[in-house]
Amino acid sequence: MEPFVVQAQKTNEDQPVLLTIANWMSAFPEITAGFTTRLGGVSEAPFTSLNCGLHVNDRPSDVVRNRERIADVLGQPFDAFTYAEQVHGKEIAIVSLNEQGMGRTSRETALQATDGFITKESGIVLCAQFADCVPLYFYDPVQRVVGLAHAGWKGTVLNISMATISLMTHTFGSRPSDIRAAIGPSIGACCYEVDETVASRVRQVFEEIQMTQVEQEAIITNKGNHKYQLNLQELNRKLIEQAGILSSHIEVTQLCTSCRTDLFFSHRKESGSTGRMIAWIGLT
Incomplete structure (x- = not known):
């Protein structure tokens, strides 16, 4: 069964269409986690319409408005949403209330040179940007720690999943056997x-x-x-298993961003001229 399902059907042209990790939402009501689509924003072509990337030459005011609308649909304060400047590395940040909301309105205020982050703080929503790369989600329901990582091929071979899990373990006492992981919409083996x-x-x-x-x-x-x-999704799944997470605790999407440009932005399929989705996770 596909773990990423539509959380809110579009009722008008302005309401974002979002996917959530259905099993997690049911089992862990204390978190919010999911992935945006390209539908229901204010950006104009070629970023039509829910572009969340400030670095793709879209109008910054449209991007910020799109991000605000996502927060509205999720029922979370916009100040909670925290972004990073991604560089295809494996640097993982520990996010505290001091970093809450960084990068939500400008690239300059984002966490710099960071491709993943973890937090134990309620009221912080971690956000990473995607348009084919693999979003990796982590949640430890025992210690109540969330994590999010951006895994393109470079981050994958650098084993950013292990870096994230290790930081959760060493910083907050998480045990890999307790951690849940999810692999979100990204370019599939069919297209990569x-x-x-x-x-x-x-x-x-x-x-x-x-x-x-x-x-x-x-x-x-x-x-x-x-x-x-x-198959970048399967490679990340194997690396997550190698880090000690149980196979039964790993959710893997079947959605390919390149196949589904009706639903997602795809950097490869659209020759680089496109927008960005966000993956998000946070303790509410």
Whole structure:
């Protein structure tokens, strides 16, 4: 069953259409977690219409209005939403009330050079931006810690999932066996062709975690001529398992951002001229 489901149907042209992690919303009413679509905002083409990225040459006032509308639909104060400037690394920030709301209206005030964050504070909603890369969500219901990470191919081979889980463990005493994880909408193996440079880095990861041949074949397929199809979602799932999270505690989407440009922005499918969705998670 698809874990990401529509949270609010669009009732007019201005209301954002959002996806939430349905099982989590039912089991853990103390959190909010999900993924935006491209529908229900005020941005004009080619950012039509719920663009949440301030770095894509959209009108900043439209982006901020879109972000405000998302907060309204979720019933959360806009001041709670906290953003980072992502650099395809594996730097994870610990967010306190001192950082609450950073980056929500400008890039300059965002957490700099950060691709993931964790928090134990209620009233903070962590937000990361996506248009094909893989959103990784984490929640420890025992210690009540949430985490969010941005995993493109670079962040994935740097094992940003392990970095996030380790920081939750060392900072807040989380046990991997207690943590829930979710892998959100992103480009699927059906659409993600990579070259030898990327494939060679992925093979290094296979060696590092001693992945079996069968497991490797589920992640990367040689198409010939130094081209490969890469299942970035499955690679992240295996890395999350390697970090100690139970397979039964991992939710994985079937939604491909490149296949579904009616619903999502896709940097690759739309040749780089497009908007950004956000993944969000927070303790309400």
